[in-house]
Amino acid sequence: MRSLIRITALLFVVSAAANAQYTIKKIVFDGQNLYSQSDLEAASGLKPGQTLNNEALQAAAQRLVDTGAFEDMQATLDGPMKAISVIFKVKPVDASKLLHISYANFAWWSPEELKAEISRRVPLAGETIPEAGSLQASVQTALEAMVQEKGLTGAKVSEEVLEPRPGVPFRVAAYRIVSPAVVMGSVRVDGVSPAMQANVQKITAALAGRPYNEGVGGQDISDALLAIFRDAGYLTAKLTPLQRTISGTGPVQVSLSTTVQAAEAYKLGTVSWTGAPWMTEQQFLAGAKLQQGSVASQRVLQSAMAVIQNSYRQHGYLDVTVDAPPALDDATHTANFTVQVTAGEIYHLQEVRVTGLTPAQKNVWDQDWKLKPGDVYDAGALGEFLKWHIANGPFQGSSSAFKQTVDPTSKTVVLEVNFKKMGA
Numbered sequence: 001m002r003s004l005i006r007i008t009a010l011l012f013v014v015s016a017a018a019n020a021q022y023t024i025k026k027i028v029f030d031g032q033n034l035y036s037q038s039d040l041e042a043a044s045g046l047k048p049g050q051t052l053n054n055e056a057l058q059a060a061a062q063r064l065v066d067t068g069a070f071e072d073m074q075a076t077l078d079g080p081m082k083a084i085s086v087i088f089k090v091k092p093v094d095a096s097k098l099l100h101i102s103y104a105n106f107a108w109w110s111p112e113e114l115k116a117e118i119s120r121r122v123p124l125a126g127e128t129i130p131e132a133g134s135l136q137a138s139v140q141t142a143l144e145a146m147v148q149e150k151g152l153t154g155a156k157v158s159e160e161v162l163e164p165r166p167g168v169p170f171r172v173a174a175y176r177i178v179s180p181a182v183v184m185g186s187v188r189v190d191g192v193s194p195a196m197q198a199n200v201q202k203i204t205a206a207l208a209g210r211p212y213n214e215g216v217g218g219q220d221i222s223d224a225l226l227a228i229f230r231d232a233g234y235l236t237a238k239l240t241p242l243q244r245t246i247s248g249t250g251p252v253q254v255s256l257s258t259t260v261q262a263a264e265a266y267k268l269g270t271v272s273w274t275g276a277p278w279m280t281e282q283q284f285l286a287g288a289k290l291q292q293g294s295v296a297s298q299r300v301l302q303s304a305m306a307v308i309q310n311s312y313r314q315h316g317y318l319d320v321t322v323d324a325p326p327a328l329d330d331a332t333h334t335a336n337f338t339v340q341v342t343a344g345e346i347y348h349l350q351e352v353r354v355t356g357l358t359p360a361q362k363n364v365w366d367q368d369w370k371l372k373p374g375d376v377y378d379a380g381a382l383g384e385f386l387k388w389h390i391a392n393g394p395f396q397g398s399s400s401a402f403k404q405t406v407d408p409t410s411k412t413v414v415l416e417v418n419f420k421k422m423g424a
Contacts, residue, residue: 022052022077022084030089035124042123043067046086061088068133069093069124096319096344098128099161104176105212106143107244107254108150118142129173136173143175152180152249169321182212185255189225192260199228212254221256230298233265235326235335266296266328266335273339279311296335305339312343313379318406319344347377350412356419360394377413397422
């Protein structure tokens with residue numbers, strides 16, 4: 001679900017008559033450092049040499065506001081009418097309200113080519129995009145046009161916002177071609193050692209025929225292939241640039257080839273964390289499957305990071321990000337990790353809407369459901385309730401579905417839960 005930001009102020013300060021005509025000498029953007037001058041001018045629709053009146057100035061400022069990239073803006077004019085300076089005083093949205101962009105299956109372009117082409121077609125869209133405003137839809141429209149230009153008439157692109165997870169400590173706007181289908185063809189990885197050959201053959205065989213995913217959620221196909229090696233401790237493994245062969249128009253089939261350079265595997269050294277009020281470093285390490293001297297497995301470490309992330313989410317920190325970049329000791333081939341947590345703000349429960357309950361189930365719900373409106377939101381509370389009740393008493397034989405609607409502006413959550421009899 002896309003979040004909406006309300007722009008609180010849009011002020012135009014113009015001293016001349018409303019129907020006055022100006023000639024633009026230069027355009028100044030004061031207070032921003034996220035975007036280039038050329039991108040800002042393109043987004044505003046203005047450029048030096050144009051004529052301008054107050055209505056056009058207001059429309060230009062509104063175009064910038066509509067992108068969602070700015071929390072506040074003032075537009076002023078300065079200088080003689082035939083050589084006017086247009087000054088936009090802007091306040092960009094906070095970095096926490098930006099989404100990283102990923103492209104799942106646009107195999108005709110490299111990530112760098114996609115970024116460049118989208119930036120050309122949609123000014124202010126680069127590696128990140130505002131969670132509010134028009135840019136998300138503009139990127140979706142641009143991607144559909146790009147794919148259709150490749151001969152895929154009627155191609156459709158979807159967009160989904162993904163929440164942070166271990167290894168991807170930020171929210172992602174994930175774009176994907178949903179029609180026609182884009183699937184994996186053959187996958188060839190050269191340079192694999194005999195010790196890793198079986199693992200690589202297993203994953204490449206499993207990939208053939210599956211949906212092609214190159215960038216969804218911040219992870220591209222290179223990361224997916226490298227995960228085989230990093231889970232085995234080869235933390236510095238690298239792949240040569242992927243070579244793609246594309247065939248067909250429905251479904252589209254993408255075959256890949258690359259070469260791996262794996263070097264040596266690393267052992268786990270130390271894992272340190274400052275802890276949280278509800279969990280000390282010692283408690284975390286005691287529960288995590290992190291044994292010093294064992295293989296420094298990326299998968300095992302990410303599982304441990306998920307424990308920390310979930311603990312914060314149970315205390316209302318729904319925007320928490322957890323990361324643990326490795327510090328590599330090449331002399332001893334050990335990897336040491338320091339856990340970094342960015343908690344964000346606390347969310348509170350706004351409302352719980354429960355439907356489909358029988359009278360007996362409602363009695364149990366009213367008695368055992370503990371979260372009330374205004375309480376700190378526990379993202380694991382519903383799971384715990386279902387764990388103890390769904391297979392017992394009046395809930396036995398029922399299934400449940402839930403929807404969690406998060407408002408990042410008010411930091412509140414509306415939880416909707418629906419129960420129904422299985423088979424109904």
